[in-house]
Amino acid sequence: MPELAYLNGEFMAIEEAMVPVEDRGLQFGDSLYEVVRLYGGEPFRLGPHLDRMRRGAEVIGMDLAAAGDLDEIMQELALRSNLDTAFLYLQVTRGVCPRNHLIPEDLDPTVIATARKLEAIPEEKYSRGSVAFTRPDLRWARRDVKATTLLPNIMSRSEAIKRGGYDAVHYEEDGTITEGSVSNFFCVIDGVIRTHPANERILSGISRATVLECAEDLDIPYRESPFSIDELMEDATEAFFSDTYSEVMPVTHVDGEGIGDGAPGPIAQRLRAAFRDVVRRETGSA
Numbered sequence: 001m002p003e004l005a006y007l008n009g010e011f012m013a014i015e016e017a018m019v020p021v022e023d024r025g026l027q028f029g030d031s032l033y034e035v036v037r038l039y040g041g042e043p044f045r046l047g048p049h050l051d052r053m054r055r056g057a058e059v060i061g062m063d064l065a066a067a068g069d070l071d072e073i074m075q076e077l078a079l080r081s082n083l084d085t086a087f088l089y090l091q092v093t094r095g096v097c098p099r100n101h102l103i104p105e106d107l108d109p110t111v112i113a114t115a116r117k118l119e120a121i122p123e124e125k126y127s128r129g130s131v132a133f134t135r136p137d138l139r140w141a142r143r144d145v146k147a148t149t150l151l152p153n154i155m156s157r158s159e160a161i162k163r164g165g166y167d168a169v170h171y172e173e174d175g176t177i178t179e180g181s182v183s184n185f186f187c188v189i190d191g192v193i194r195t196h197p198a199n200e201r202i203l204s205g206i207s208r209a210t211v212l213e214c215a216e217d218l219d220i221p222y223r224e225s226p227f228s229i230d231e232l233m234e235d236a237t238e239a240f241f242s243d244t245y246s247e248v249m250p251v252t253h254v255d256g257e258g259i260g261d262g263a264p265g266p267i268a269q270r271l272r273a274a275f276r277d278v279v280r281r282e283t284g285s286a
Protein backbone atom coordinates (compact mmCIF):
# COMPACT_ATOMS: atom_id res chain seq x y z
CA MET A 1 0.00 0.00 0.00
CA PRO A 2 1.12 3.58 -0.57
CA GLU A 3 3.72 5.65 1.16
CA LEU A 4 1.81 8.87 1.76
CA ALA A 5 2.18 12.45 2.84
CA TYR A 6 -0.11 14.77 4.73
CA LEU A 7 0.29 18.52 4.29
CA ASN A 8 -1.95 21.12 5.92
CA GLY A 9 -5.19 19.16 5.75
CA GLU A 10 -4.61 17.09 2.58
CA PHE A 11 -3.32 13.59 1.99
CA MET A 12 -1.25 13.08 -1.17
CA ALA A 13 1.68 11.23 -2.74
CA ILE A 14 4.95 12.19 -1.02
CA GLU A 15 6.41 13.68 -4.23
CA GLU A 16 3.43 16.03 -4.48
CA ALA A 17 3.86 17.54 -1.02
CA MET A 18 5.64 20.92 -1.33
CA VAL A 19 6.24 23.72 1.15
CA PRO A 20 6.87 27.40 0.27
CA VAL A 21 10.46 28.65 0.21
CA GLU A 22 9.75 31.04 3.09
CA ASP A 23 8.63 28.35 5.48
CA ARG A 24 10.40 28.99 8.80
CA GLY A 25 11.13 25.30 9.16
CA LEU A 26 13.20 25.51 5.99
CA GLN A 27 14.87 28.86 6.72
CA PHE A 28 15.53 28.62 10.48
CA GLY A 29 14.86 25.05 11.53
CA ASP A 30 11.99 26.71 13.42
CA SER A 31 10.10 23.47 13.77
CA LEU A 32 9.56 20.34 15.82
CA TYR A 33 9.33 16.73 14.75
CA GLU A 34 8.51 13.23 15.91
CA VAL A 35 9.15 9.79 14.45
CA VAL A 36 6.63 7.14 15.43
CA ARG A 37 6.94 3.49 14.53
CA LEU A 38 4.12 1.34 13.18
CA TYR A 39 4.05 -2.31 14.20
CA GLY A 40 1.49 -4.29 12.21
CA GLY A 41 0.01 -0.93 11.17
CA GLU A 42 -0.42 0.26 14.78
CA PRO A 43 1.47 3.30 16.09
CA PHE A 44 3.59 2.50 19.17
CA ARG A 45 3.13 5.05 21.97
CA LEU A 46 1.78 7.82 19.75
CA GLY A 47 0.39 9.63 22.83
CA PRO A 48 3.81 10.04 24.52
CA HIS A 49 5.34 11.20 21.20
CA LEU A 50 2.69 13.91 20.86
CA ASP A 51 3.02 14.89 24.53
CA ARG A 52 6.75 15.36 23.95
CA MET A 53 6.02 17.60 20.96
CA ARG A 54 3.58 19.64 23.09
CA ARG A 55 6.25 20.14 25.77
CA GLY A 56 8.72 21.24 23.08
CA ALA A 57 6.16 23.67 21.65
CA GLU A 58 5.73 25.25 25.08
CA VAL A 59 9.50 25.79 25.37
CA ILE A 60 9.80 27.46 21.96
CA GLY A 61 6.49 29.32 22.22
CA MET A 62 4.79 27.61 19.29
CA ASP A 63 1.01 27.39 19.18
CA LEU A 64 0.65 23.67 18.57
CA ALA A 65 -3.11 23.77 19.13
CA ALA A 66 -3.36 25.66 15.82
CA ALA A 67 -1.82 22.61 14.09
CA GLY A 68 -5.08 20.71 14.54
CA ASP A 69 -5.75 17.31 16.05
CA LEU A 70 -2.34 15.68 15.58
CA ASP A 71 -3.48 12.39 17.05
CA GLU A 72 -6.29 12.16 14.50
CA ILE A 73 -3.96 13.14 11.63
CA MET A 74 -1.42 10.47 12.55
CA GLN A 75 -4.08 7.77 13.03
CA GLU A 76 -5.62 8.68 9.68
CA LEU A 77 -2.20 8.58 7.99
CA ALA A 78 -1.55 5.13 9.47
CA LEU A 79 -4.93 3.94 8.27
CA ARG A 80 -4.73 5.39 4.76
CA SER A 81 -1.17 4.24 4.09
CA ASN A 82 -2.03 0.78 5.41
CA LEU A 83 1.66 -0.03 5.93
CA ASP A 84 2.68 -2.79 8.29
CA THR A 85 6.19 -1.89 9.46
CA ALA A 86 6.74 1.81 8.89
CA PHE A 87 7.79 5.18 10.23
CA LEU A 88 5.28 7.97 10.60
CA TYR A 89 7.19 11.25 10.50
CA LEU A 90 5.51 14.38 11.83
CA GLN A 91 6.90 17.90 11.51
CA VAL A 92 5.21 21.11 12.57
CA THR A 93 6.89 24.35 11.55
CA ARG A 94 5.97 27.78 12.86
CA GLY A 95 4.65 28.64 9.40
CA VAL A 96 5.38 30.82 6.38
CA CYS A 97 6.28 34.54 6.40
CA PRO A 98 8.95 36.89 4.99
CA ARG A 99 12.30 35.94 6.52
CA ASN A 100 12.70 37.57 9.94
CA HIS A 101 14.62 36.47 13.03
CA LEU A 102 11.88 37.92 15.24
CA ILE A 103 9.43 35.17 16.13
CA PRO A 104 6.17 36.25 14.47
CA GLU A 105 2.80 35.97 16.17
CA ASP A 106 -0.36 34.39 14.80
CA LEU A 107 1.18 32.39 11.96
CA ASP A 108 -0.62 29.28 10.79
CA PRO A 109 1.75 26.38 11.44
CA THR A 110 2.77 24.12 8.57
CA VAL A 111 1.87 20.52 9.38
CA ILE A 112 3.73 17.85 7.46
CA ALA A 113 3.56 14.09 7.96
CA THR A 114 4.79 11.15 5.94
CA ALA A 115 4.39 7.40 6.14
CA ARG A 116 7.38 5.44 4.88
CA LYS A 117 7.97 1.70 4.81
CA LEU A 118 10.64 0.44 7.16
CA GLU A 119 12.97 -2.54 6.94
CA ALA A 120 13.19 -3.98 10.44
CA ILE A 121 16.74 -4.66 11.63
CA PRO A 122 17.62 -8.34 11.06
CA GLU A 123 17.81 -10.46 14.22
CA GLU A 124 21.40 -11.45 13.55
CA LYS A 125 22.42 -7.76 13.80
CA TYR A 126 21.12 -7.72 17.38
CA SER A 127 22.95 -10.93 18.25
CA ARG A 128 26.20 -9.59 16.81
CA GLY A 129 25.76 -6.20 18.49
CA SER A 130 27.00 -2.86 17.19
CA VAL A 131 30.03 -0.63 17.42
CA ALA A 132 30.00 3.05 18.28
CA PHE A 133 32.36 6.02 18.08
CA THR A 134 32.49 8.92 20.52
CA ARG A 135 31.93 12.43 19.13
CA PRO A 136 31.55 15.81 20.88
CA ASP A 137 27.93 16.78 21.47
CA LEU A 138 27.60 19.94 19.38
CA ARG A 139 23.80 20.29 19.43
CA TRP A 140 22.13 23.12 21.28
CA ALA A 141 21.67 23.23 25.05
CA ARG A 142 17.94 22.30 24.93
CA ARG A 143 18.25 18.82 23.55
CA ASP A 144 15.04 17.89 25.36
CA VAL A 145 13.24 19.85 22.61
CA LYS A 146 12.97 17.69 19.49
CA ALA A 147 13.72 20.50 17.05
CA THR A 148 14.72 19.88 13.43
CA THR A 149 18.05 21.71 13.89
CA LEU A 150 19.97 18.46 13.47
CA LEU A 151 23.13 19.48 11.61
CA PRO A 152 25.52 18.40 14.42
CA ASN A 153 23.72 15.07 14.70
CA ILE A 154 23.78 14.27 11.00
CA MET A 155 27.50 15.13 10.97
CA SER A 156 28.39 12.90 13.92
CA ARG A 157 26.18 10.07 12.71
CA SER A 158 27.63 10.17 9.20
CA GLU A 159 31.16 10.16 10.64
CA ALA A 160 30.35 7.15 12.88
CA ILE A 161 28.76 5.24 10.01
CA LYS A 162 31.68 6.03 7.67
CA ARG A 163 33.97 4.46 10.22
CA GLY A 164 31.86 1.30 10.23
CA GLY A 165 29.85 2.20 13.33
CA TYR A 166 26.17 1.96 14.09
CA ASP A 167 25.89 5.36 15.77
CA ALA A 168 27.91 8.04 17.53
CA VAL A 169 28.01 8.39 21.31
CA HIS A 170 28.02 12.07 22.22
CA TYR A 171 29.99 13.60 25.09
CA GLU A 172 30.18 17.06 26.58
CA GLU A 173 33.41 19.02 27.16
CA ASP A 174 33.97 17.45 30.59
CA GLY A 175 33.68 13.92 29.16
CA THR A 176 30.09 13.31 30.34
CA ILE A 177 28.21 11.06 27.94
CA THR A 178 24.86 12.45 26.88
CA GLU A 179 23.21 10.33 24.16
CA GLY A 180 23.59 8.99 20.64
CA SER A 181 22.91 11.01 17.48
CA VAL A 182 19.48 9.38 17.07
CA SER A 183 19.30 7.40 20.29
CA ASN A 184 19.74 7.31 24.03
CA PHE A 185 22.73 5.57 25.51
CA PHE A 186 23.07 3.22 28.48
CA CYS A 187 25.83 1.27 30.15
CA VAL A 188 25.96 -1.24 33.00
CA ILE A 189 28.39 -0.63 35.87
CA ASP A 190 28.48 -2.97 38.90
CA GLY A 191 25.25 -4.61 37.72
CA VAL A 192 23.38 -1.27 37.66
CA ILE A 193 22.05 0.22 34.42
CA ARG A 194 23.22 3.82 34.04
CA THR A 195 21.86 6.47 31.71
CA HIS A 196 21.99 10.27 31.59
CA PRO A 197 19.09 11.90 33.50
CA ALA A 198 16.22 13.15 31.34
CA ASN A 199 17.02 16.84 31.68
CA GLU A 200 17.77 19.57 29.12
CA ARG A 201 21.00 17.86 27.99
CA ILE A 202 19.31 14.89 26.28
CA LEU A 203 16.15 14.02 24.41
CA SER A 204 13.92 12.04 26.70
CA GLY A 205 13.38 9.08 24.37
CA ILE A 206 10.08 7.24 24.27
CA SER A 207 12.16 4.05 23.93
CA ARG A 208 14.36 5.15 26.86
CA ALA A 209 11.25 5.36 29.05
CA THR A 210 10.13 1.94 27.78
CA VAL A 211 13.56 0.47 28.61
CA LEU A 212 13.42 1.85 32.15
CA GLU A 213 9.89 0.42 32.62
CA CYS A 214 11.24 -2.96 31.45
CA ALA A 215 14.19 -2.72 33.88
CA GLU A 216 11.73 -2.04 36.68
CA ASP A 217 9.58 -5.06 35.68
CA LEU A 218 12.64 -7.29 35.47
CA ASP A 219 13.98 -6.02 38.82
CA ILE A 220 17.20 -4.83 37.24
CA PRO A 221 18.47 -1.80 39.17
CA TYR A 222 19.02 1.43 37.26
CA ARG A 223 20.28 4.92 38.00
CA GLU A 224 19.60 7.99 35.91
CA SER A 225 22.90 9.67 36.66
CA PRO A 226 25.60 11.00 34.34
CA PHE A 227 28.68 8.89 33.62
CA SER A 228 31.88 9.71 31.78
CA ILE A 229 33.73 8.22 28.83
CA ASP A 230 36.39 6.99 31.30
CA GLU A 231 33.78 5.17 33.39
CA LEU A 232 32.28 3.65 30.24
CA MET A 233 35.64 2.40 28.98
CA GLU A 234 37.07 1.27 32.32
CA ASP A 235 34.10 0.09 34.42
CA ALA A 236 31.18 -0.81 32.14
CA THR A 237 30.43 -4.48 31.51
CA GLU A 238 27.92 -3.69 28.76
CA ALA A 239 26.40 -0.85 26.80
CA PHE A 240 23.43 -0.30 24.51
CA PHE A 241 21.40 2.26 22.57
CA SER A 242 17.64 2.72 22.62
CA ASP A 243 15.52 4.42 19.97
CA THR A 244 12.34 4.04 17.97
CA TYR A 245 14.08 2.19 15.15
CA SER A 246 16.47 -0.15 16.95
CA GLU A 247 14.47 -0.56 20.19
CA VAL A 248 17.44 -1.87 22.24
CA MET A 249 20.71 -2.28 20.33
CA PRO A 250 23.67 -3.82 22.20
CA VAL A 251 27.00 -2.00 21.79
CA THR A 252 30.04 -4.26 21.91
CA HIS A 253 32.84 -1.78 21.07
CA VAL A 254 33.38 1.95 21.51
CA ASP A 255 36.23 3.65 19.62
CA GLY A 256 37.61 0.21 18.77
CA GLU A 257 37.78 -1.03 22.38
CA GLY A 258 35.61 -3.84 23.71
CA ILE A 259 33.01 -3.05 26.36
CA GLY A 260 33.05 -5.87 28.95
CA ASP A 261 33.89 -9.02 27.02
CA GLY A 262 33.14 -7.34 23.67
CA ALA A 263 29.87 -9.25 23.09
CA PRO A 264 26.19 -8.23 23.52
CA GLY A 265 25.50 -8.22 27.26
CA PRO A 266 22.84 -10.26 29.05
CA ILE A 267 21.03 -7.21 30.44
CA ALA A 268 20.71 -5.60 27.00
CA GLN A 269 19.37 -8.87 25.61
CA ARG A 270 16.81 -9.28 28.40
CA LEU A 271 15.70 -5.68 27.96
CA ARG A 272 15.26 -6.13 24.24
CA ALA A 273 13.09 -9.21 24.77
CA ALA A 274 11.04 -7.32 27.37
CA PHE A 275 10.75 -4.30 25.04
CA ARG A 276 9.33 -6.54 22.32
CA ASP A 277 6.84 -7.99 24.79
CA VAL A 278 5.64 -4.44 25.56
CA VAL A 279 5.28 -3.71 21.83
CA ARG A 280 3.36 -6.95 21.32
CA ARG A 281 1.07 -6.20 24.26
CA GLU A 282 0.36 -2.64 23.11
CA THR A 283 0.14 -3.05 19.32
CA GLY A 284 -0.72 -6.75 18.93
CA SER A 285 2.39 -7.13 16.78
CA ALA A 286 6.20 -6.94 17.06
Ligand SMILES: Cc1ncc(COP(=O)(O)O)c(C=O)c1O
Nearest residue numbers: 182183184203205206207243244
Ligand atom coordinates in the same frame (compact mmCIF):
# COMPACT_ATOMS: atom_id res chain seq x y z
C1 LIG B 1 19.06 12.91 19.79
C2 LIG B 1 18.11 11.78 20.05
N1 LIG B 1 18.17 11.17 21.24
C3 LIG B 1 17.33 10.12 21.51
C4 LIG B 1 16.44 9.64 20.57
C5 LIG B 1 15.56 8.46 20.90
O1 LIG B 1 14.23 8.86 21.04
P1 LIG B 1 13.03 7.82 20.81
O2 LIG B 1 13.27 6.68 21.72
O3 LIG B 1 11.83 8.61 21.17
O4 LIG B 1 13.10 7.41 19.38
C6 LIG B 1 16.35 10.27 19.32
C7 LIG B 1 15.39 9.81 18.33
O5 LIG B 1 15.22 10.38 17.28
C8 LIG B 1 17.22 11.37 19.06
O6 LIG B 1 17.18 12.01 17.87
